[in-house]
Structure formats: C-alpha cells, structure tokens
Amino acid sequence: MPSRRARIKDIAELAGVSIGTVDRVLHDRGEVAEKTRDNILQIVKDLEYSPNVIARALKSRKKFRFVSLLPEPTDDSAFWIKHPEGIMKAMNELEPFPIAFSQVTFDLLDEKDFQKKSEKVFDLDPDGVILAPIFKTQATAFCNKLTKNGIPFVFIDGYLEDTDFLSYTGEDIFQSGRVAGQLVDMVTPADKDILIINIARNLMNVHHLNKRMQGFMSYFPHSGRNKGDLISMNIEDPVPLAITAELKRVLRINPGIGAIFVTGSKSYKIADCLESEGINSVNLIGYDLLDRNVYHLKSGRIRFLIGQRPDEQTYKGVRKLFDYLSMDKVPDKMEYLPVDVVTSENVQFFI
Amino acid sequence: MPSRRARIKDIAELAGVSIGTVDRVLHDRGEVAEKTRDNILQIVKDLEYSPNVIARALKSRKKFRFVSLLPEPTDDSAFWIKHPEGIMKAMNELEPFPIAFSQVTFDLLDEKDFQKKSEKVFDLDPDGVILAPIFKTQATAFCNKLTKNGIPFVFIDGYLEDTDFLSYTGEDIFQSGRVAGQLVDMVTPADKDILIINIARNLMNVHHLNKRMQGFMSYFPHSGRNKGDLISMNIEDPVPLAITAELKRVLRINPGIGAIFVTGSKSYKIADCLESEGINSVNLIGYDLLDRNVYHLKSGRIRFLIGQRPDEQTYKGVRKLFDYLSMDKVPDKMEYLPVDVVTSENVQFFI
DNA sequence: CTGAAAGCGCTTACAG
DNA sequence: CTGAAAGCGCTTACAG
Numbered sequence: 263m264p265s266r267r268a269r270i271k272d273i274a275e276l277a278g279v280s281i282g283t284v285d286r287v288l289h290d291r292g293e294v295a296e297k298t299r300d301n302i303l304q305i306v307k308d309l310e311y312s313p314n315v316i317a318r319a320l321k322s323r324k325k326f327r328f329v330s331l332l333p334e335p336t337d338d339s340a341f342w343i344k345h346p347e348g349i350m351k352a353m354n355e356l357e358p359f360p361i362a363f364s365q366v367t368f369d370l371l372d373e374k375d376f377q378k379k380s381e382k383v384f385d386l387d388p389d390g391v392i393l394a395p396i397f398k399t400q401a402t403a404f405c406n407k408l409t410k411n412g413i414p415f416v417f418i419d420g421y422l423e424d425t426d427f428l429s430y431t432g433e434d435i436f437q438s439g440r441v442a443g444q445l446v447d448m449v450t451p452a453d454k455d456i457l458i459i460n461i462a463r464n465l466m467n468v469h470h471l472n473k474r475m476q477g478f479m480s481y482f483p484h485s486g487r488n489k490g491d492l493i494s495m496n497i498e499d500p501v502p503l504a505i506t507a508e509l510k511r512v513l514r515i516n517p518g519i520g521a522i523f524v525t526g527s528k529s530y531k532i533a534d535c536l537e538s539e540g541i542n543s544v545n546l547i548g549y550d551l552l553d554r555n556v557y558h559l560k561s562g563r564i565r566f567l568i569g570q571r572p573d574e575q576t577y578k579g580v581r582k583l584f585d586y587l588s589m590d591k592v593p594d595k596m597e598y599l600p601v602d603v604v605t606s607e608n609v610q611f612f613i
Numbered sequence: 614m615p616s617r618r619a620r621i622k623d624i625a626e627l628a629g630v631s632i633g634t635v636d637r638v639l640h641d642r643g644e645v646a647e648k649t650r651d652n653i654l655q656i657v658k659d660l661e662y663s664p665n666v667i668a669r670a671l672k673s674r675k676k677f678r679f680v681s682l683l684p685e686p687t688d689d690s691a692f693w694i695k696h697p698e699g700i701m702k703a704m705n706e707l708e709p710f711p712i713a714f715s716q717v718t719f720d721l722l723d724e725k726d727f728q729k730k731s732e733k734v735f736d737l738d739p740d741g742v743i744l745a746p747i748f749k750t751q752a753t754a755f756c757n758k759l760t761k762n763g764i765p766f767v768f769i770d771g772y773l774e775d776t777d778f779l780s781y782t783g784e785d786i787f788q789s790g791r792v793a794g795q796l797v798d799m800v801t802p803a804d805k806d807i808l809i810i811n812i813a814r815n816l817m818n819v820h821h822l823n824k825r826m827q828g829f830m831s832y833f834p835h836s837g838r839n840k841g842d843l844i845s846m847n848i849e850d851p852v853p854l855a856i857t858a859e860l861k862r863v864l865r866i867n868p869g870i871g872a873i874f875v876t877g878s879k880s881y882k883i884a885d886c887l888e889s890e891g892i893n894s895v896n897l898i899g900y901d902l903l904d905r906n907v908y909h910l911k912s913g914r915i916r917f918l919i920g921q922r923p924d925e926q927t928y929k930g931v932r933k934l935f936d937y938l939s940m941d942k943v944p945d946k947m948e949y950l951p952v953d954v955v956t957s958e959n960v961q962f963f964i
Numbered sequence: 965c966t967g968a969a970a971g972c973g974c975t976t977a978c979a980g
Numbered sequence: 981c982t983g984a985a986a987g988c989g990c991t992t993a994c995a996g
Binding site: 621632633636640664665668669671 | 972973974976
C-alpha cells in the first residue's frame, strides 16, 4: 500500500511518458501506442490509482445533467410531495459540484402523459435519470431507449426487472405487507375478522397493492395468532359517500371485523368514514405519512402507519447516479429501505 | 442573484485589489487597511460570495484531524459496536478530502479511564471531537477544556446542557420511553400488570434509564388503556442465576404480569431466563439491535425492540463537524433521530 | 502517436 | 499594508 495517494504525475514518471498520455489511457481516448498503453495500465493497477474526485470536479466544467421523472403530486396523490425533498437534499449536499437538475412530472392517471414527458426527458440531454416506473409498458420502452443511448438510470418506488437499471431504492413491497400483517395480528383479538381494503380507481397500481396484500395475507397461516376470516374488498370510486355506504354494508354483513388494512396511502379516507359513522372499535392500519393520515394517527383513529421513506428513496437515487458518474462507483442493484412502523408517539420523528 | 457564482477574483476586481488581499480579509489574517477591508466585506455580501469548497480542499494540505471518544464495545456492552460503523461510513464519503480520524475508546465502567483517555484526545491535537458524555463530571471538564481551546465538539447518545457543544444527535430519551409504553399498551390485555426492569450494575447510566422509565410510565395515565399495576424492579448483578431467581420471585408475587419492559439494551438477559423457565405468556420489549436481542426477537421471545440508530448518530456527528469546519455550516443544536419500532418482520432492514 | 501548457478557484509563502 | 507567483491534481486544446 502506497503511503500516499498516487497521482497521474507519478504514473507518468514511472512510465516515462507525459501526464497527457496517461490521461488519454485512463479515459480511453485512444491515440496511444498499445505498448505504452499496456505499460501504463499495469502501473495504474500496481499503484491502485484512483482519480482525485476533487481535482476532477474543480477542473472539468463538465456539468452533470440529472433529470427526474416522477408523478405530479396532487391533492389525490399527496404521496408524491415528499420525493422532491430528497432530491433537493442531495442537490444541496452536492452543491459544490457542477450539477444541473431538472424535474419532470407526469400525470399519475395518464399513460399518454408519461410517454410525452419521457420524450421531454430526452430533450434535456441527461447524463443520468431517476424515475418511478409507474406504467410498465411505457416505462420499459423509455428505459430501453435510455440504455441504447448509454444513459444510466435508477428506479425508485418500483422496478422493472427486464430493464438495465443501475439500482433500485425503495420498499420490499411483499415484506412490508407482512409487517402490516404482524402488527394487525398483535393488536387484534384472535377471534376477530380482518378486512383488507384496496382503493384503486384504475388497474395501474394493482401490482403494488396486490403484492402488499399477498405479503399481508402470507403472515397469518404460519406466524399469526389470528383465527378470524380475512375479507378483502375493492373500492373503485373513492368518494366519501360511496365509501361510507360500501363500508357500512360490509361491516353489517361481517360484524366480527376487528381490524382494517388499507393497502395504499389513502387510509385517511376510511378513517374519515369511521369517524363520521362513530365507529371506534376497529384497528385501522395504512400506509404513508400524508398529512391527512397523520391527523388520524394522532387522533387515534389510525393505529399504525407504515412509512416507506419517499424522500430517502430519491435522495439515495440521486447520490447513486452521482457516485456512479463521477467515481465509477457501482451501487448495489437492489436496496430495500427499512419498513418504518409509525404510531402517534413516534410520528413526530418521521415528518 | 448572480447568474454565476462569484469568485475571489471577481471580488478583487471590483475592489480594485489583488486576490491576496481579498483572501486576507476573508480569513481575517489582518494586515489589511480598514478601508480596503470594509469595502471588500461589502462586496462579499453583495455578491453572496461563498468559497468553493472543492478548490479549497484541493489546495489546502490542511488536514482536518477528527477524534472520537466513545466507550469500548465489550461482550457486556455490545451496544457500542455499531458506532464505529457510522464513523467509517462518513470517512468513506469524505475520502476525497484530506481528513484523519482517530478513535479513542474508554472503559464504560471506569470514570478514571475516561479522564485518562480524554487527555489522550488532546494529545492528538484534534480539529473536532465527537463524544458520548457518559460520565457527567469528567465529560463536563473535558468539554470545557475543548471550548477553551477553540475545538468544536458534538455529542451523541446523550448531551450535557451546560457545555458549549456544537450539536447533539441521538434519541429523545423520554419520548422513546413513551413509544415503548404505547407498544406495550397495544399488545397487552388491559387488566394485566406491567413489569419494568432496570439492569444497572452501577449508578452511572441511571439518568438514561430513569428518563426512559419516566417516559414509559407517562404514557399510561392519559393515553393508555391498561388498568393493571406498573411494577418496577432493579437488577444490579446481571448474572443469569441471580436474574432467574429474582424474576421468578417477582412473577410469583405478581401473577398478573402480562408484559415486561427492559429499559436498557440487555433485554436478551431477561429473554434467556424466560426461555430457560419456559415462560411464554409475557410481552417482552427492550432496546437496541444487539445480536442477542435480535435472536430473541426472531424467535418470538422478544416482541418489540426499539432502535436508536447508533451508526447514524456517529455518521451525522462526523458530517456536522466536517461541514462546520470546512464550510462554516452551523448545524441544528438538537437533532432527535427517529425512534425505530422493530419487530421480527422488519428487523432485517435494520441490521 | 506524444508532450507542453493553460487553467479550474483557492491558499500559501515570499518579496516589496 | 499589498501584489505576484507557485501549486493542489486533474482536463482540455493545441502543436508537433
């Protein structure tokens, strides 16, 4: 091990060439005699040379251009407001480096818009892309195009196995369902029934929600104490009146329900109904720390929320792109973030 | 807002002086006419100048020397093995910058050793110190000496209010006790009694444990459903035989105990005893993801562990020192990390 | 195919 | 009290 970090200059001296030549070899810019090249490469290896990122960043006016392609946060998809925060945090930390960031958003309910916006991403001529692959078909096409153009990309929120992504940062969806199952099992009397509610206006998110539901249900046969029934229902039109009617109907038919698991981030809609109906006896558990969920968590209407660290997903995604581009650091392909168990007593630390 | 970041050179030109003079003003090295100085300072403000950290790091062979002063992890204080990991992670990220790190450890059971090692810290001529102020008197003296020498320091694990620390990163101890209280309350039948166990060979850590206990107990009067008794006991000599005897005695006297809360990280010792005695009916809850705790968590003997992110405490502590020294970034004085609720189903993400 | 030079923005001696 | 110069390790454009 060299006592001091090797520099290009050291390599050049050992090889008996100029630093320009060494640089050409290091950057594969060709125009170097094969013999010289091999010799230099050997020395590089011997010296365990790695470039000084600081010097590189200082010099190269080469500005990395990053682009994010994420859903537009709206009143009805408030989950996505946290993601930009992680991006800002990463940008802040990387502020001394020459980086530009563009955020492109698309309509969560509109595949066509995704496609249109993904074209816009290309127009921005990115060096790296971070995206949530909500629409499988369109996202796959987009990712393949990125790969063809040699542009690295990272996934958050979900991933597409058949694409050449650099890394995924997010939830282990199935396992997070299991955690929900365990929590419900712990706080609900063993003879009570459990209601699983999916709220999905369209089929797009079904993969996500289905997988959580599978994880949830997988907990009970072997690990759970609960002996009641698992009942599942779908709400397509999440309008308060419709939800209330449907919920009342199901609860009337199944008077033994002791817990409700909402597979997505809209548990507050269920809590709203329970509140207006004056139903206090069920354990409600849902996902994500939206303001409206947190409100019900604090009031006791929701017992647990499961958090998936949306801001950490984007933060890490950006860092991985940067580390990869500026230092050739290849990240782990899959990084599952912790499944956070949030109650009224520890929620303050998560928001 | 300037379209481009101002450089020293820009300031020099506007002030009609050389960059050397600007630098002298910026670094308060004196030897500058007051008029020149004021003028330059004004321009600095107007231009919102901030130094380019990269250029600074590249140039200055000034190596920051950081020193940590933490307890030596031992078989009986395994909690402290995670802390060095956070330090290594920070060092890794800061690798391109010229930094040296020395880790000094002391005997968790020996105040004299703390004092001796704190002197060693001074010998290392640190630019910044990160420490766990285990022994109040000795740590206060040490911190005051640091302040007197103009050496910034950050706390982890605990803090001393009367010292001039740069930042604290760690648990909100009282609140974490409340979280434990809520969890116990959720999973234990309302008519059962609750046993609180402190394991403390000496009085040193009592502050820590007491505060958690207070938080725990504070939950029940207003927020809890539990109607049973809160019983507390102390174990001074945590030898298996002694624990078992004592535990059996208490459980015999109080047959209604449905949950046990261990205020420190040694819940595995209680779990060991319950296991050997074949007692399965109580909900055990404790702190920290030590291997031996996790073993019992997975086997179901421990129901919840509360995590306090030891590695994140040190990681953030080091980053704060660095950001402060290299960019004058003053961190928030108090940073409470999330109180993690860990079960057998999500523990995999925390270890 | 290769070398010499300029420059990124800062800091550090040194000369006056 | 102030300026001019060298240099940190790299990249880039140019000359040969």
